[in-house]
Amino acid sequence: MTAAPPRPATPSQPVPLPLTAAVHRPHSRVLPLGLAVGTVAALGVLLLRPPAPVVALAVALVLGAVLELTRRLRGQLAAAEELEAQRLELVSRGRSTADELEVATRMMRARAQTMTSVIDAVTEQSIIGTDPDGLIRVWNPGAERMLGLPRADVVRTRSITDFHAPEELSPEGAPGTPAERFAALVQGAREHGSDVRDWTYLTADGRRLTVSVAITPRTDDDGEQAGWNFVGTDMTEARAAERLKDQFVSLISHELRTPLSSILGYLELVMDDEEQPLTDEQRQYLSTVERNAQRLLRLVGDLLFTAQVDAGRFTLQPEDVDLAGIVRAAEETARVTAAARGVTVSVEAPDTGPVVRGDALRLGQACDNLVSNAVKFTPGGGRVTLRLRRAWRHEDGAVGERQVPGARPVALLSVSDTGVGIPSGEQGQLFTSFFRASTARRNAVPGVGLGLTITKAITTAHGGSLDVTSVEGRGTTFTLTLPLDGVPAA
Amino acid sequence: MDRDTGEAAARVLVADDEEDIRLLVTLAVRKAGCTVVAAVADGPQALAAARAEGPDLVVLDVSMPGATGLEVCAALRQDPVTAGCRVLLLSAGASPDDVARGLAAGADAYLPKPFTVAGLVEQVRRLVTVGSRA
Known part of the structure; x- marks a missing residue:
């Protein structure tokens, strides 16, 4: 015979409902009625001193009753202890939930305070929050300053549309209902998730401001639309x-x-x-x-x-451009001026190609700028060399002669001179409009400082890069790197 | 410069608000062997002269008071009397957008300022040779 496996009581086991009564009276002496009557009868027999067999039976009965009583009591006690443990755990769980709730509340309050203080610290931008219908709920100091009304005068009383030029909210010309005007205001954000554009704000003293407003929906914890946020920057002067x-x-x-x-x-x-x-x-x-x-x-x-x-209004007229032709044309353009200065200009380029997709006029302008700079900054007896070759731009951006996997073909157009050079500290500013190197000013080289800005803009528009290496007193090399496999953004 | 004998010289209207440029264009048109039927200084005059003279070619400055060259060009195309004449636009704006706007207004050719006299003469000759628009 095998013993039944012990069944350990686990807290997760459901507690039978009838026993819960015992939990409240763990030391109850209530006994089953039959057992009590039998025990009393047996004790009575013993007191009356009956013959020996009867005594033995009574003693056995009493002993049996006591044993049964003990067994039941022990069982009830174990159940009671188990229930007490469960109760304690439930109580402690409840207490920790309460603690957690308090911590969370404190954190929420701190976060709300942080948010409020951040929003209040914004004085140059208006931050306006509304409910889903446009009624103002949040009005920061930036909004007070921009629109000239204190928070107390607008929150819960005014609609955001009160501060917008009405004609911008009525595309059809008719004034429309307040709800229609608000719908027009948030239409872009409703369609695209967010919206940034210029709107005309009307201030309390009747001024009209051009404000770049970012409009975003605000959701509550359940993900429901709780309202809208309007963050505005005054762009009137800009x-x-x-x-x-x-x-x-x-x-x-x-x-x-x-x-x-x-x-x-x-x-x-x-x-x-x-x-x-x-x-x-x-x-x-x-x-x-x-x-x-x-x-x-x-x-x-x-x-x-x-x-x-x-202004971002610069467009390219893309076509296939033979860079060798561009280089030769630039040399031709510079030849007379260079000869007059005693500067030799030479070209190292293949007869044809490489061909890039780009704007021939602008690429010519970029190359002319580099060559005319080189000639201007090179004293008589010096040399200017135009080189054109193919190379590979590796994935890490480095340019090399070898084709490795992932490398993209590029054309390298470099213009080297033996001129006055550019101090290393000034090389970073070379592509800034109207910047002129100290060597240019010292040597009275004419110019206004736009050539390299333009060359850089043209190069960038073709998806390429413009790099410079220079040693003061020794010379300068500008290298134009143009991708050969991509169509530039037109 | 003389045209082939027996063939009437092409009749050209010049419109530019800058007097010096107006004269320069007039000289270039004559160099091209054409007759200048009128040289006017603004948009409304250009339109009136075009309707009165029915020229073969109108050389129009884009930036003019009253009506721009683009507006005049569009109006010429609307009017059956002038719809067939050739239009050459001259403008200080030389960006691809400017060219596109000029051609969209119905111009046959577009010459950015500053133009060379030789370039203008060549354009005028080309435009009067191809005949009027269908």
């Missing part, structure tokens, strides 16, 4: 400055190009007049006039181009 710059640029475009058109046009008429040919001296003087007019024209073009790059 936008006015941008407009002024645009106006200035178009003014230059018209007011400087128009007189230059006249100067160059009439010069051409005089110089090409076959019926009244010029003397050599006249031709030489007028050539000087023409050269300088062309220089002014280039400067105007460079200024306009820089403004277009800054």
Whole structure:
């Protein structure tokens, strides 16, 4: 016979309901009625001194009852202890839940305080929170300052649409209901998850502000839409400055190009007049006039181009461009000036190719800028070398001669000179508009500091990079790296 | 410059608000062997002269008071009297966008300022040779 395996009582086992009564009275002396009656009867028999067999039976009965009683009591006691342990655990669980709740509450309160103090610290941006219908719930000091009303005057009383130029919230022209105006305001954020654009805010004293507003939905803990957040930056002055710059640029475009058109046009008429040919001296003087007019024209073009790059309005006209042709053309352009300065210009390039997808005019301009810089900064007797070759740009960005897996083909166009060089401390600023190296100023090299900015912008627009190595007094090399396998962003 | 004998010289209208440029364009048109039927200084005058003269070619500055060259060009295309004439736009704006806008307005060619006299002469000759628009 095998013994039944012991069944350890585990706290997870359900406690039978009838026993729970015993939990409250663990030392109860209530006994089953039959057992009590039998025991009393047996004791009575013993007291009456009956014959021996009867005594033995009574003693056995009493002993049996006592044993049974003990066994039951022990069982009840064990159950009671187990229940007490469970009770204690439940109590401690309850207590720790209460503790955790308190900690969580304290953390929440601290977080809310942090949020409030962060929002209150923002004085340059408006942070406005609304309920789902646009009623203002949050109004930070930035909003107070921008719109001129204290928090107490707006929270729970005003709608965000009260501070928007109404015409911007009524695309159809009709004023619409407040709900329609609010729907128009959050439409972009509703469709795309968030929305950033310029809106016109109306201040308490009647001013109109151009404000870049980021609109995002706010959700509660259940993920339900709880309202909207509006974070605004006053762009009134910045936008006015941008407009002024645009106006200035178009003014230059018209007011400087128009007189230059006249100067160059009439010069051409005089110089090409076959019926009244010029003397050599006249031709030489007028050539000087023409050269300088062309220089002014280039400067105007460079200024306009820089403004277009800054405004992000610079576009490429992509086509297949033979870089060897670009390099040779740049050498040709620089040849006369270089010869006059006693600078030798040489070209090391294959007869044709490599071919890149790009804007021929702009790539030519970039190469011309590098070559004309090199000639300008190289004293007589010096050398300028244009090199064009193929290479590979490795995945880590390094450029090498070897093709390794993952490497992409590039063209390297470098222009080296034996000129005055650029101090190493100034090389980082070379591509900043109007920056001029100290060596340029010291050697009175003419220029305004736009050539490299433009060259860099053109290179970047073609997906390439422009690098410089230079030793003061020894010379400079600019290297233009252009990808050969990608179509640049047009 | 003389045209082939027996063939009437092409009739050209010039419109530019800058007097110096207007004269320069007039000289270039004559160099191309054409007759300048009128040289005017603003958009409305250009439109009126085009309707009165019915020129073969209108050389239009883009930036003019009253109506821009682009507006004049579009109006010329709307009017059956002038819809067939050729239009050459001149402008100080030279970006690809400017060119696209000019051609979208119905111009046959676009020359950025500053232009060379030789370049303008060549364009005028080309435009009057290909005949009027269908």
